[in-house]
Amino acid sequence: MTFNAFASRRLPTLAAACLIGVVLPATPALSQDKSKIKTKAPAPAALEIAHSVSIPHIDTVDSNLSEDVLSAILSGAIAEHADALAGLDATSITVPEIVFTLSSQRGKSRDDALVTFSDLVLTDVTDGVAGSVTLGGIAVETDKTSADFGTMSAANFNIGGMLGLYGLVDAAGRTEFQTIYTDFTAAGGNLETDETSCAIGAAAGAWFKARPLQTSFIEIMALTQALEDDPDDLDPALLSSMVRIYADILTAFETSEMSFDGLSCSGVDDEDRPLTFDIAGLVMDGMSPGIYPAISMDGFSVVVEGDGAVTLDNLTIKQADLGGVIATLETVPDNVDETWFEEHGRALIPSMEGLSFAGLSIDIPDPDNADERIQASVGAFDLTLGEYLNGIPTDLDISATNIQAVLPENGDDTLEQLRALGITDIDFGFRLAGAWNEADSIIDIEEVSFTGVDLVTLNLAGIIANATADLFALDENAMIEAGRELALKAIRVNVADAGLADLVLAIAAAEQGGDPARLRPIYADLAKGTVISLLAGVADAAKLGDAVAAFVSGSAKTLEIGITAKDEPGLDMADFLAAEKDPASLLGKVNISATAK
Known part of the structure; x- marks a missing residue:
């Protein structure tokens, strides 16, 4: 034709x-x-x-x-x-x-x-x-x-x-x-089906801009039809042309912020139970060439009468930078094949900035136990990604607060242990944050923390050395080799007791028929002796023992332990392999300090 x-x-x-x-x-x-x-x-x-x-x-x-x-x-x-x-x-x-x-x-x-x-x-x-x-x-x-x-x-x-x-x-x-x-x-407007009725909210946008595409719509339609004629045997040349067109389209539009007043739907589920689905509103940030905008949704809920509900105050999908993807697509060969996509797979990953949500609430039946329900909520969650290199974010920050859940009565060993401590519901949060410093070839672990409300806060930070750019290389062998060269330079652990020690001692006292207040100094002396024994020959071992004893006794509520490698660049894989057979071999390679407050 x-x-x-x-x-x-x-x-x-x-x-x-x-x-x-x-x-x-x-x-x-x-x-x-x-x-x-x-x-x-x-x-x-x-x-x-x-x-x-x-x-x-x-x-x-x-x-x-x-x-x-x-x-x-x-x-x-x-x-x-x-x-x-x-x-x-x-x-x-x-x-x-x-x-x-x-x-x-x-x-x-x-x-x-x-x-x-x-x-x-x-x-x-x-x-x-x-x-x-x-x-x-x-x-x-x-x-x-x-x-x-x-x-x-x-x-x-x-x-x-x-x-x-x-x-x-x-x-x-x-x-x-x-x-x-x-x-x-x-x-x-409104949408009606045999099973669902939806009210669709208003939408608005201030402006929309565009430039001419490099390929006419007529040619795009011709190429699309040609590819549809035989989807199982795609012409590499036609596919190459479509890939370039796609890259062009990603930079051809620019918009203002767009708003949507949401929708509200009602109907029935597969078991004919009344179901409602709602989105209170949605906002899409302005689109610009090569940037996929952030989208924020408010007031999401799905409720099945007599069964359960999932609600979410807000979900935000952060913007994504498509610049690297576009640059890669523009280099596609005239006769592209599957191998090219495999080789450039990492380069085709958008630099997404992450996502966040707030006010998540779940109350649904437990699919593994008909007599239990999954009841949980999350106050806030955030995932922030940045500084991408070859499709991998080198800057990461992920956190959550007020993760609350009711512990099921019939759970695994861990849940049973928590219930034995008198804990029937939990409220906790966490954070993992770190960034690669290219100039110094280190990974700065800013924070790895866990906080249990009215229980304990555990916070870890450290530095990993010998982190070269090959750690993010496109070549898999180079990545593996770079991983082997990593070395632990320093680590700091901070523990703050907010009530967990009292719970543990109360259970121990109940089992032994004793008084928790009398057990504390006994356990403190035992901890001090154990530390001094294990760190025999290490400088300031006695001070370390005193700090641990003060924490266990309850006279101090926080304990911070610092470990720093004596030699550059730090403890490498060989050091840790040797420690599997002789844990004490690490003691001579590090400086250890501890303080209790």
Whole structure:
């Protein structure tokens, strides 16, 4: 099939792109002419699609295009009239109704849809730019679904810019961004199915900008169709072209912040129990070339009556930098193969900044125990990633607070031990933070901590030396070798007792029939003697023993122990392997200090 033949069959279908571009300018869509086409699908039977567009009449005032031409454009003939559409002038254009019918059939299965666009109005159109565009509403009817959406509107809609974006008019090599529309609003609507009813909130955005794609939409459609014709035997050259197009698209758009007032759905689950699903609101930060914006969702909940619920106050997916991905995609060879993607897999990982959430609450049945429930909550969680090197973040900070859970009565040994201490529910948090310092070839472990409310806080920090760039190399062997060269230079452990020692001593006293207050000095002396014995020959062993004894006795609530390697760069793998046979061999290689407060 020649390119022109392809265009004559497919380009009339781009009318919907203009229509939806007017209604929702940032989202082009495709339609088809009245002839039937076959689309290849995995199923044995071919999918047959047919559609038609009906426009009873169009009212125009001072339009330089006739009603017949406008009707043809809205019915699908965009390519044939693209230049004229880009130079449209009119005081107003009103289309009371556009009726789009669609039917699809595969074998004996048939689906029909009717979409009605009401009151499309463009005003103050000069040289392809409409001062305002509104759509009174959209109604959708299918065999299983019905939907109604309210008014949508935008200002300064640049029809020529939209057509230039997709290469339907000559953009004359333009690479700068143009404003496609401003002040977009959508009133929301309702969606109904046999089992679900949803109220969809309003949406708004201040502006949308774009530049022309380097490949015309006509060529993109041709390439897409060619790839669809034989998905099991992709032409490497065509695939290379599509990869470059994808990289181009990632830098072709820029938007303001977009807001969405959420949705609320009700229905039934698989067991016919009432179910509700809600999102209070969603905000997407502005998109910029090569940057996928952060998305923040508020008020998420799923509730199944008589079964359980999951709620979440906020979920934020932080922005991702696609610059490295784009740069890699732009180097794709003319005949790309699977090997290329395998070799560049790490380079195709976006530099995602992480995610966070707050106010998570779970109350659901335990799938492993019909008599128990999983009841837990998380006050806040945050994952922050940064300073990517070859697809790996070299800066990591992950933390959570107020992780609360009710301990099941029939649990594993660890849970049984906690219950034996009188702990029936827990409230804890943690943090893991560290960063690679390239200049000094070290990994600075800022914090590895665990906090149990009214129990204990354990905090560890340290420095790992010999951390070279090869630790993040693309070559797996180089990474392994770099890992073997790592050395522990220093470590500091801080323990703060907030009640755990009292619980342990109370249980020990109950088992022995003694008094916890009398047991403390006994255990303190035992701990002191053990430390001095184990560290025999180490400088300040007696001071270390005194610090440990003070902590165990309760006269000190915090104990800090510091360990520093005597020799550079620190304790390496050979040192730890030797310590497996002779743990005391490490004592002569480190300096140990301890303080109790």
